[in-house]
Amino acid sequence: MLLIDPPAWPAHGRLWSHLVSDTSFEELHAFAARAGIPRQGFEGDHYDIPEERYAAVVAAGAVPLGGRDLLKRLRDSGLRISKRKHERVVESTPEAPWLPPGSRADVIASRQDNPPPNTVVVRAAIHASGGLLVIERADGRGLDLPGRAVGEGEGVEEALRMLGDTVGVPVGGAALLGYVRNVVPHPDAAYPWPTPTACFAVYSVAADGGAVTTGIVLPPESQVAELGERHWWPLINPHAQGQAHAHP
Numbered sequence: 001m002l003l004i005d006p007p008a009w010p011a012h013g014r015l016w017s018h019l020v021s022d023t024s025f026e027e028l029h030a031f032a033a034r035a036g037i038p039r040q041g042f043e044g045d046h047y048d049i050p051e052e053r054y055a056a057v058v059a060a061g062a063v064p065l066g067g068r069d070l071l072k073r074l075r076d077s078g079l080r081i082s083k084r085k086h087e088r089v090v091e092s093t094p095e096a097p098w099l100p101p102g103s104r105a106d107v108i109a110s111r112q113d114n115p116p117p118n119t120v121v122v123r124a125a126i127h128a129s130g131g132l133l134v135i136e137r138a139d140g141r142g143l144d145l146p147g148r149a150v151g152e153g154e155g156v157e158e159a160l161r162m163l164g165d166t167v168g169v170p171v172g173g174a175a176l177l178g179y180v181r182n183v184v185p186h187p188d189a190a191y192p193w194p195t196p197t198a199c200f201a202v203y204s205v206a207a208d209g210g211a212v213t214t215g216i217v218l219p220p221e222s223q224v225a226e227l228g229e230r231h232w233w234p235l236i237n238p239h240a241q242g243q244a245h246a247h248p
Contacts, residue, residue, distance in 0.1 A: 002031050004062040005070045007051035017054050019047040019062055020070060022077040025094060035060045044089020044106065045074060045081040086111040090178070090234045100188045107234050109178040115156060115201035116179065120193055122160045123147040123200065125177065125236055126169050128207035131217040132236070133167065134227070143226050145202065146215060160203060168213035174203040178235045202235050 001022055007015040019037070021028035025045075032039070032047055035057055041047045049057055058064055065073070074080045081089050087110045096105040115122075123145040126133035134143040148163040150156055164171035180200045187195045218226060227233055 002027065002062040003065045003070050003073060004049065004054065004057055005065055005067040007049070007054050008067065011048075015051040017049040017051070017057070018067075018070060019049050019057060020045065020074050020079070022073045022079065025079065025092065031061065044083070044092050044108075045079055081106055083108055084110070084112060084116070087178070091231075093231070096182075096231075099182055100184055100186060100191050102184075102186050104183040105231055106181040106183065107178065107231060108181060109235060110176055112176060115176060116181075116197075116199050118194060118197050119150060119156050119179065119199040119201045121147055121149050121200040122156060122163060123202045123232065124160070124163055124167070124169075124171065124174065124205045125202060126167065126205045126207050126212075128169070128212055129217045131219045132223055132227075133169075133207065133212060133215045134218045135215040143216075143218065144230065145232070147200075156201065164205070166213075167215060169205060169207045171203070171205050174205045177202045177204050178232075180232050200232070202232050 002019065003022060004017050004019045007017045009016045009018070019028070019032070021031070028047070029039075029042075032042070037047055037049065037053075037057070041049070071080070081092055083089055087108050089106055090109050091107040093105045095101070096103055099105060124133075124147070125145055133146060135146050136142075137144045146163060146167050148159050148166070150159040160171050160174060164174075179202060182193060182198045182200075184191060184193070184195045184198070224237070227236070
């Protein structure tokens with residue numbers, strides 16, 4: 001069922017409603033498309049609807065509901081996606097095919113200084129010589145950002161510094177872009193990460209100093225073709241929101 005709360009949330013000089021589905025994201029996106037609601041209004045588990053469009057969305061079939069009741073319905077449905085302050089859910093993939101059944105992958109843009117405490121991998125989007133530094137994946141499945149697992153007893157900052165040492169790029173000015181979050185309630189024997197959540201942070205790094213010692217610099221015109229299916233890609237290219245991605 002499609003649900004919408006009253007326009008009571010102030011932002012950008014107007015009031016906003018939240019449009020949600022307590023059934024599936026597929027139902028939510030299909031309704032939004034029929035109602036002419038732009039995809040950029042999607043915030044991970046809801047669409048933001050400006051007050052002047054509230055009546056039209058109700059007329060299109062959304063059921064009005066108070067804010068607290070709407071939030072309870074969303075939580076009870078299992079479709080509520082948590083995030084920290086100054087964060088935005090860019091995409092969420094229920095039943096992500098690269099994860100065990102019943103799992104979900106969230107892509108979360110962040111303006112926080114640090115990723116969540118359950119971060120297990122750091123990746124660096126290193127901008128060098130007008131392009132993006134990439135490496136061949138160890139599994140032979142194309143190109144990826146340089147990355148490093150956070151070792152036992154090791155902090156995220158230390159892991160990022162060691163990653164920078166590996167590729168020959170200082171990371172002192174690295175800025176967190178966001179993270180991919182695996183939500184895996186029922187892991188199988190092959191799943192290697194902590195449960196129920198594990199995060200894979202992506203940092204932006206400018207290669208102003210140092211000598212890059214590994215990988216290749218991918219020019220902008222080749223990046224979508226080579227990297228567009230990586231699940232973290234919307235953190236690098238916000239215009240990729242809403243596209244299908246194959247693997248984080």
